[in-house]
Amino acid sequence: MIKIFIDFDGTITKKDVGDSMFIEFGGEASRNFIQQYRSGEISAIECFKLESEASSGAIKKDLDDFLDKQEIDVSFIEFHKYCGDEGIPHFILSDGMDYYIERILKRFGLNNIPFFSNHLDLTMHDGTDEVILNPTFPLRDEECDRCACCKRNIMLSKSADDDIIVYIGEGFSDRCPVRYADVVFAKDELLIYCQQENISFFEYRSFAEVKIRLESLLTQKSSKKNFGLRKRRQAQLAVRDLLLGG
Numbered sequence: 001m002i003k004i005f006i007d008f009d010g011t012i013t014k015k016d017v018g019d020s021m022f023i024e025f026g027g028e029a030s031r032n033f034i035q036q037y038r039s040g041e042i043s044a045i046e047c048f049k050l051e052s053e054a055s056s057g058a059i060k061k062d063l064d065d066f067l068d069k070q071e072i073d074v075s076f077i078e079f080h081k082y083c084g085d086e087g088i089p090h091f092i093l094s095d096g097m098d099y100y101i102e103r104i105l106k107r108f109g110l111n112n113i114p115f116f117s118n119h120l121d122l123t124m125h126d127g128t129d130e131v132i133l134n135p136t137f138p139l140r141d142e143e144c145d146r147c148a149c150c151k152r153n154i155m156l157s158k159s160a161d162d163d164i165i166v167y168i169g170e171g172f173s174d175r176c177p178v179r180y181a182d183v184v185f186a187k188d189e190l191l192i193y194c195q196q197e198n199i200s201f202f203e204y205r206s207f208a209e210v211k212i213r214l215e216s217l218l219t220q221k222s223s224k225k226n227f228g229l230r231k232r233r234q235a236q237l238a239v240r241d242l243l244l245g246g
């Protein structure tokens with residue numbers, strides 16, 4: 001069976017909503033925390049905690065209004081419908097926050113797609129219209145603090161050995177899961193990473209392009225001409241190494 005795993009920020013949405021939100025409400029401090037995280041000085045969890053602290057005190061309505069202005073790649077809506085029609089399970093994996101993912105998916109009628117992410121709790125500051133942001137990390141990996149939400153663990157736990165894992169992403173938190181995926185769709189930073197690491201991938205700019213490619217791969221598969229959708233040897237080895245504790 002084919003299973004599709006999709007990054008949220010910058011892949012489904014046009015911009016990185018998490019980064020934008022924390023910079024909008026946490027200012028320069030958030031920008032610095034993101035830099036420190038990128039350069040490996042602080043972990044993803046530390047970064048989210050610091051950004052949340054810096055953004056606390058935001059007016060709830062301003063925050064929601066900001067999120068309601070975020071745009072998505074509208075061809076994702078058609079892509080989601082296509083997967084549904086074809087009976088292809090698809091999931092969103094995000095190292096961002098459920099609060100905005102849920103809100104944005106709902107706005108576009110996409111809230112039936114299962115998603116996995118970090119949790120962001122918003123509590124009202126007593127007697128004001130300000131919120132306190134409190135992130136928690138139920139899907140963290142115990143041994144790796146590179147990401148706050150371990151996409152790899154979720155992806156592998158949702159897949160059987162003979163499933164063909166398709167991964168669609170663009171950025172930093174997609175680097176780890178693509179090593180374990182059979183078919184990779186990459187753009188931007190992730191594309192460069194895949195080139196450097198010799199991970200074969202399909203370049204895409206929008207979900208319209210992913211859909212066309214997927215349709216063609218599925219046709220090839222059923223006509224047995226070319227098995228474009230097949231297990232990737234390097235990914236299988238990576239999964240084996242992981243299971244052996246390597």
Ligand SMILES: [Mg+2]
Pocket residue numbers: 007008009010011170171172
């Ligand atoms: Mg992303």
